[in-house]
Amino acid sequence: MPPLKSERGTLRLGQSTWFNKLLHSLFPPDTEFTVVLEYPKPTPPQSCGPISFLEVFIGTRPVFILELNARADLMYESLRQAADEVIRARLGGLASRCPIPTVHAVSAMGTRLRFYHLDTTDVAGEIAPLSIPRHPTRVTETAPKERWDCDVLDADGEARLRAVVDAIKEACENVADA
Template sequence: WPEQIAYPFNILPPHTNEGDYFGPYNKLLNFLFPPDGPFTVGFLSTKGSQHPIVFIFQILLKNKPVLILELRHPSYLDIPSEREKADEQIRSRMTDTAAACPLDTLYAISVLGTKLCFYSLDTQDSRAEIVPAPILGVSDPAPANRWNLDVMEAAGEAQLRDIVKQIEDRFARAV
């Protein structure tokens, strides 16, 4: 990443909270989806009785979601039940949002600090499953290795840029 994008991530304190990641991810998403383009970076914050604060970014096209990014504390990576909640919540949000997506694929990213897990859903097929498929009947249905890419490492950057390119290409074909 360019220095102006990497710097806010690199200066985060060691014992940070979810809110400390908001600025760096906001800057990153606005870099990937510039304000003068067709996409808008939107933001939601939720706090449920059973879940701590979750920061949710949505990349919108004509006020309709094409990418969801849910941001949670990095410590969740070490807690199987918290990973499971993160996985369930993003799948639920994708299911609830898919019909509104103006493109043929809705993308989502579950973020635990700087660790990324990518999801996609074919919005044209009502029987389509969210990728990656859920793991059923096991004690750890959302294994830590699903968050195997780091936004600050080359492979994580490449995957994120690839998702952005796919969104831009799908938009270009739809116009």
């Protein structure tokens, strides 16, 4: 992995740059994969949302998405909930275009990671991990902080991310003319 040149509390732009380099090292430019950095449409300052997205394509078809959020967002239930909802919506939107049996996604809050996946062969497939439903009259923590359960800078976090990347690459070996 590329070395992280700043402290864990990376700047917003620095985080996108670092994860962009990381994904380019995991999906090198001289392969059939393309890493695309996408910034969401501007929103009012009081609204919440991801810093950026990194999507990995084989040919023109998506196989992986990484949602980047500020590290500080992890402290706030509303921002974790928003991040969870956004990544689930993105996964649902990508599923029909994904050429492999499972589309994977990661929500990053700083360097903390939460992993998601969806079976693209099942039109009624559920995104895992399952979402926590809101109670209509009680406060429900739908995106607990503990769900961002590993750090990409630690051995466990790196191993989990590499395992997802390896699964994607293996599945893509059988993709004809994406």
